[in-house]
Amino acid sequence: MAQKIKLSTIAETLGISTATVSLALRDSPLVAGATRDKIKEQARALGYIYNRRAASLRTSRSGIIGVVVHDIMNPFYGEILKAIESELDRSRHTFILSNHYDSVEKQRTFIETLLQLGGDGVIMSPAIGTPPEDMQLAEDNGMPAILVARSMDGSDLPTYRGDDSYGISLATNHLIGLGHRSIAMIGGTDQTSTGRDRYQGYVNALRKAEIEVDPGLRIPGPRSMQGGFEAAVHFLSLPQKPTAAVCWNDLVAIGLMNGIARAGLVPGTDISVTGYDDLEEASISMPALTTVWNGQAEVGRLAARALLDRLAGSHEPDGIHLIKPEMRIRQSTSPYRPRS
């Protein structure tokens, strides 16, 4: 590698001051068009690389935005991230991604790193058990934060997520409408707002239909395909012999269906199953999954938009912004018939 090319290199070779070069490269109207073109040409010719750290040291703007979620490999977050990415790309921001795997430590480390790098803002789906002071860490140090997918009690940061209670009630009502009375709920946790809301939505729907809520029909825990698969055994041996299952998400539903099939029953016919999120996989699973569209792309887009607006100076309203889920009916649910 040859000598490092910097502003002053360009300035010298052109017999001009670094100030002019800087202004020209930023397209300032303070510098004449001809000069600007000459400078840009020279920069290209020399292979100049803009030093953002030096610049941001001066401007205290880094163009970096952090995003931290539970697990980027989970397609649910994947779809959110994709939307965030395309929104940020448009405004020339770089984004730094991290999983926290629900470790409060890991999440804090990430936020601290981001602060050290001079991040302009952060979008987070807070880890289970995040203490209030961690929620404020970013804002306290002048880095705007937006919540996504999960909300956090005691925090009034702007939040974008689906209306979980409403969404799960859609799925539950759909099954009730098909004649099912013994409906299990598979997966999820009470430790997140999402988890509590979804369970509540399920309970509400049953109550409204005057079906007794049986806590034994709840199998909490699973949140992955593997989890759903493993839960099938437990599910099939429930004494209440449920004929339908409302699943935490599509992954759990697909896993559960595979588990049911492995046990020799036919998912969608013998047992009705609903998912949640409407991932790409849902429409091509076997059978195609009846699920609830949860607007991940919308959620991601809005969150990114909100952050960018905030960075641009507008102070958008705090509070929780809920996306209304919608039912997607496919082949994994069918009218009630008793389990043999």
Place this chain on the structure above:
Amino acid sequence: MAQKIKLSTIAETLGISTATVSLALRDSPLVAGATRDKIKEQARALGYIYNRRAASLRTSRSGIIGVVVHDIMNPFYGEILKAIESELDRSRHTFILSNHYDSVEKQRTFIETLLQLGGDGVIMSPAIGTPPEDMQLAEDNGMPAILVARSMDGSDLPTYRGDDSYGISLATNHLIGLGHRSIAMIGGTDQTSTGRDRYQGYVNALRKAEIEVDPGLRIPGPRSMQGGFEAAVHFLSLPQKPTAAVCWNDLVAIGLMNGIARAGLVPGTDISVTGYDDLEEASISMPALTTVWNGQAEVGRLAARALLDRLAGSHEPDGIHLIKPEMRIRQSTSPYRPRS
């Protein structure tokens, strides 16, 4: 937010020089233990945040490592990324992630951004059609680069990936051993080294078994679950009536199996299907997928390790490092029986 706390703030409140503070926080032996403790305590008390951009301006070390792959939502890359992440975490590096979606533009933009941020190194799975000069962009500017999952003709950058030709021949041989003679190959592209190697492995295995290679049995293209699903129609209508399919990867295989099931046939029994990669999903698909373990985690770990070693000064050997794939036999393959 109060006044920004910097080294000098700590120094002043303690009546000491900033140099001492800097040294103390970096645990330099040049400063006395007692002083160091006092300084660290004060830093904590004031809520000091280390300014990495200022530091890296001076040291030209940022602690940032970039990783760019085709699509982080693809579980194949996901598993590689997870391994890289855990390796980098250990050495207090921050990593910046990006998809290139096989866009050379997007890939170049990313590398340029990384250079601007003063990235210490980059791990890349190069986009299809990456020109040689782009491959060198990083190295030319003093940023070490390592290739992962894909190699690139004409580049002698250190590369870590699975032995694709060997791996796919394992799968093909397995099917031949079960008595299949008409074996299709579904998915992939000739535009990557991986694609060419895998097709070659398939061809070699057939030749060795003295089975004629029929180009009509190749359905190139699909690389996703959706793609595999859609390819099922084409596959089932092939005039050669293949009884088995070697798939580009697990996603294609699972999609294909779902498509086959949708058409009323039983995957694993009527049609044998092999995957590639041995993703988590493979063991819980329906039927459980016979596939080839491709060592993603190993590949990611080794690549990260190699980069870190290089940053630490050791110059590890260039060239391609191949991981030997292994067969994972499950239920999606069974002895040959003619298609009705």
Place this chain on the structure above:
DNA sequence: ATCTTTTAATTAAACATTTTAAGGACGCTC
């Protein structure tokens, strides 16, 4: 006591950019 060594802390010069205030040149008007 003096000289040398060790230890501890400081000074001051980088690092590469941005930006404000100011200056110079030029053309125009009266």
Place this chain on the structure above:
DNA sequence: GAGCGTCCTTAAAATGTTTAATTAAAAGAT
């Protein structure tokens, strides 16, 4: 030709660290 405005460019300060070179003080050796 003095005064004025416009357009372009520059000088210089500022951003928050690190670190080589230096000094100051204390400890050890003779």
